[in-house]
Amino acid sequence: MGQNNKGFSETGLRKMRNVLAQHVDSGKIPGLVALVSRNGETHVEALGTMRHDGGAPMRRDTIFRLAST
Numbered sequence: 001m002g003q004n005n006k007g008f009s010e011t012g013l014r015k016m017r018n019v020l021a022q023h024v025d026s027g028k029i030p031g032l033v034a035l036v037s038r039n040g041e042t043h044v045e046a047l048g049t050m051r052h053d054g055g056a057p058m059r060r061d062t063i064f065r066l067a068s069t
Helices: 010-025
Strands: 031-038 041-051 054-057
Touching: 010 031, 010 041
Parallel strands: none
Antiparallel strands: 031 041, 041 054
């Protein structure tokens, strides 16, 4: 099935990246950072930029302002 010994499949990670990239490519969000973890293995995807008008690329250590209303 193309899995490594920790349980992530290359196919599954590729599908996840493609779905996330569609959200960025749609222009609704400038970029994103996503993290999945399983059995001690962590996978991070950083896509797009920090601002709608371009700016710096999104990085795995990008800091976000989050709030609940």
